[in-house]
Amino acid sequence: MEDKRKNIAIITGASSGIGESFVKYVAEDKGLFGGSPLEEIWIVARRESRLLELKEKLSDDRIRVVPCDLSSSVDKIEDLLKQEDPRIGLLINCAGLGKKGPVADRPAGDLEDTLDLNCTGLSVLTRICLPYMISRTSPFSRKDGPRIINIASSAAFLPQPGFASYAASKSFVVSFSRALDMELRPQGIAVTTVCPGPVRTEFEQLATDGKSKDFTGFRKYVSADPGKLAKASLRASKAGRHMFVYGISQKALHLVSKIVPSYWIIRMEGAALNKAGNEGETAK
Numbered sequence: 001m002e003d004k005r006k007n008i009a010i011i012t013g014a015s016s017g018i019g020e021s022f023v024k025y026v027a028e029d030k031g032l033f034g035g036s037p038l039e040e041i042w043i044v045a046r047r048e049s050r051l052l053e054l055k056e057k058l059s060d061d062r063i064r065v066v067p068c069d070l071s072s073s074v075d076k077i078e079d080l081l082k083q084e085d086p087r088i089g090l091l092i093n094c095a096g097l098g099k100k101g102p103v104a105d106r107p108a109g110d111l112e113d114t115l116d117l118n119c120t121g122l123s124v125l126t127r128i129c130l131p132y133m134i135s136r137t138s139p140f141s142r143k144d145g146p147r148i149i150n151i152a153s154s155a156a157f158l159p160q161p162g163f164a165s166y167a168a169s170k171s172f173v174v175s176f177s178r179a180l181d182m183e184l185r186p187q188g189i190a191v192t193t194v195c196p197g198p199v200r201t202e203f204e205q206l207a208t209d210g211k212s213k214d215f216t217g218f219r220k221y222v223s224a225d226p227g228k229l230a231k232a233s234l235r236a237s238k239a240g241r242h243m244f245v246y247g248i249s250q251k252a253l254h255l256v257s258k259i260v261p262s263y264w265i266i267r268m269e270g271a272a273l274n275k276a277g278n279e280g281e282t283a284k
C-alpha cells in the first residue's frame with residue numbers, strides 16, 4: 001500500500017554557518033531521501049527572524065520554520081512530529097556551540113550549555129526522529145535509505161586543553177553516531193559523522209565571546225568554506241560514508257592522533273595554553 005505520509009528533512013543549526021548552507025544545498029537537491037523526494041524541509045534554530053529570512057531568500061515553499069531551543073527541550077519538535085506524522089528522509093544535526101578558555105575560567109553554565117546542546121540535544125532529537133525514519137529500500141543499501149548527518153569536529157580526535165568541554169562533547173558525537181550507524185544498518189538507515197576543522201562561520205566569534213572574529217595563524221590557512229563543507233558532506237552521506245573527515249589538514253591530524261601517543265600531543269597543547277596564559281598575565 002502506498003505510504004501517503006509527507007517525506008521531510010529536519011536541519012538544525014539552520015540560522016547560520018554550516019547549517020544554513022545545508023538548507024541551501026538540500027533545497028537544491030531534487031534527489032531521493034529515504035526513497036522519495038523531500039516534500040518539506042524543517043529548519044530549526046532559536047533565531048526565528050534568521051530562519052524566516054532564509055526561507056524568503058531561498059523562496060522554497062517546502063521550507064518550514066521551526067524555532068526551538070534544543071538545549072532546553074526537544075518537546076516542541078516531538079509534538080510537531082506526533083501531530084504531522086511524517087516520514088523523515090533526512091536529519092542533519094548541525095546545531096552546536098563551544099566556549100574557549102580553561103575550565104576554571106569559564107562559568108559552570110557554559111559547560112552545561114555545551115553538553116545540553118552538543119550531546120543531549122543531538123542524541124535526544126535523533127532518538128525521537130527514529131520512529132519516523134522508515135526505509136522503503138533494501139536494508140542492504142545504505143545509499144538510498146533515510147539518512148542522518150551528525151556534525152562533530154576534528155576537536156573530537158583528542159582532548160583539547162583550553163577547549164575541553166567542546167572537544168569532549170564532539171568525542172561524544174563521534175562515538176554515539178558511529179555506534180548508532182551500526183545499530184541502524186539492518187533498517188537501511190545510514191549515519192554519517194562529519195569532522196571538519198576550522199570553518200568560517202560565526203562559531204569562532206561566539207566561542208571567544210567576541211574577542212576574535214576570524215581564525216588566526218595556521219588555522220586561518222586551513223579554514224574551510226561552510227558551503228563547500230555542506231555540499232561535500234551531503235555527497236559523503238549519499239555515498240554511504242559512516243565517517244567523513246573534511247580537508248587534507250584534518251585528515252592528516254586524524255592520522256597523527258591515531259599514531260602519536262595522545263599524551264604527548266595533549267602535553268604540548270597544555271604547555272602552549274599555559275605559556276599564552278602566562279604571557280597574558282605579564283602583559284596586564
Ligand SMILES: NC(=O)c1ccc[n+]([C@@H]2O[C@H](COP(=O)([O-])OP(=O)(O)OC[C@H]3O[C@@H](n4cnc5c(N)ncnc54)[C@H](OP(=O)(O)O)[C@@H]3O)[C@@H](O)[C@H]2O)c1
Nearest residue numbers: 013015016017018045046047070095096153198199201203
Ligand atoms: N565553525 C567551525 O570552526 C566548526 C568546526 C568544526 C565543527 N563545527 C560544528 O559545526 C556546527 C555548526 O557550527 P557553525 O560553524 O555553523 O556555527 P554557527 O554559525 O555559530 O551556527 C551554530 C548554529 O547552532 C544554532 N544553535 C546554537 N545554540 C542553539 C540552541 N540552544 N538551540 C538551537 N539551535 C542552536 C545557532 O542558531 P541560533 O543561535 O539561532 O539558535 C546556529 O544556527 C556546530 O555543531 C559546530 O560545533 C564548527
